[in-house]
Amino acid sequence: MSTEPESGYVTIEQARYRYSAAGPAIVDGVDWQIPRGEVHCLIGRSGCGKTTLLKLAAGLLLPTEGAIRVGGEALVGPSPRAGFVFQSPTLLDWLTALDNVLLPISLKRRPTTTDREAALDLLSRVGLANFAARRPGELSGGQQSRVAVARALIGGPDLLLLDEPFAALDALTREELQDDLLRLCALNGTTALFVTHDINEAVYLADKVAVMAAGRITHARRIELPRPRHRDMRYAPSFAAACRELRDAMDGEPAVGRERPAA
Numbered sequence: 001m002s003t004e005p006e007s008g009y010v011t012i013e014q015a016r017y018r019y020s021a022a023g024p025a026i027v028d029g030v031d032w033q034i035p036r037g038e039v040h041c042l043i044g045r046s047g048c049g050k051t052t053l054l055k056l057a058a059g060l061l062l063p064t065e066g067a068i069r070v071g072g073e074a075l076v077g078p079s080p081r082a083g084f085v086f087q088s089p090t091l092l093d094w095l096t097a098l099d100n101v102l103l104p105i106s107l108k109r110r111p112t113t114t115d116r117e118a119a120l121d122l123l124s125r126v127g128l129a130n131f132a133a134r135r136p137g138e139l140s141g142g143q144q145s146r147v148a149v150a151r152a153l154i155g156g157p158d159l160l161l162l163d164e165p166f167a168a169l170d171a172l173t174r175e176e177l178q179d180d181l182l183r184l185c186a187l188n189g190t191t192a193l194f195v196t197h198d199i200n201e202a203v204y205l206a207d208k209v210a211v212m213a214a215g216r217i218t219h220a221r222r223i224e225l226p227r228p229r230h231r232d233m234r235y236a237p238s239f240a241a242a243c244r245e246l247r248d249a250m251d252g253e254p255a256v257g258r259e260r261p262a263a
Contacts, residue, residue: 008033009191010057010159014066017052026052027063028215034208036158039185039192041202043246044212050195051163053212057193058082058161070159083152085162089144091136091151097123097143098132101151115154122150125187126180142173146180153184160185160192167197175231178204182229199250203242204229211249219249 010033017027027049034040042050055061056068059075059082068075070082091100101119102111111119123132126146136144145165152160162181166174178201185192196202202209203223211219223242225233233239 008069009036009071010034010193011069011072012053012057012066013069015053015056015063015068016065017049017056017061018064025064025215027056029066030215030217032210032217034191034193036191037185037189038207039182039194039205041194041196041206041209042212043196043199043202043209044250046197048212049215050212054161054163054193054195057159058084060084079159081157082159082161083155083157085148085152085160085165087164087167089136089141089148089165091144091147093136096133096135097128097139097147100136100147101154103151104155119150119154122153123147125184126150127176142169142177145169145173145177149177149181149184153188153190156188158191160190162192162194164196166201174198174201179229181205182227186228199243199246200234202246203239204234209242209246211246213250213252219246221245221249 012030012032015027015030016025018025030053044050056063059077059079070079098119105111105115120132123129128146166177194205206223208222210217
């Protein structure tokens, strides 16, 4: 029976991960909790361990020490409750956008009419209602990323894990996709953990942001912006202050109001 703690739908408990027994800890004693329905972001320099921590939260890797719990249950493999969006859209070139969205279902069984209707609805919600029959080569980078998000959501996951999915896109397309993501998560009550290098993106998306360095969470900040988020928030003094504090934390400078790293 699930014994989900009140404070966290996703609970990371003293998680460590090494690629080999004698190797260094890529993730080194991380404690973190994500309440149900919240969006949390991980930021940090390349090589800090944030993508490895994301894979641990997905059950794609198992911790060398500690535990990862989703809904109170310790992960022992890929979580059936989670959807994953990679850095690249990783669409299959020979399938249409609709069939790419349906791929997770097709790998298990034959999609039903209800499945196809759900996939078409997701494509509509990400602005691709008229692109269902197109193949990836006929879609822009932003459109491919939208298909990848829809594919991750087709199974109705409780948890969405995203590894810099918008990094290669232009600034305006990124902002549109951020709004799409927040709208879809709010609609379905989806919990999300989002990895990014972009501080502005993290502040705009997140209820809470963690800074990682050398495999550890070194700084944490709640983002006290109302939801739903909107474009004008990006220019507010409180938004700039949050970005500055997080940048200072990444640079190793003291920041006012810093939380304890464990959360």
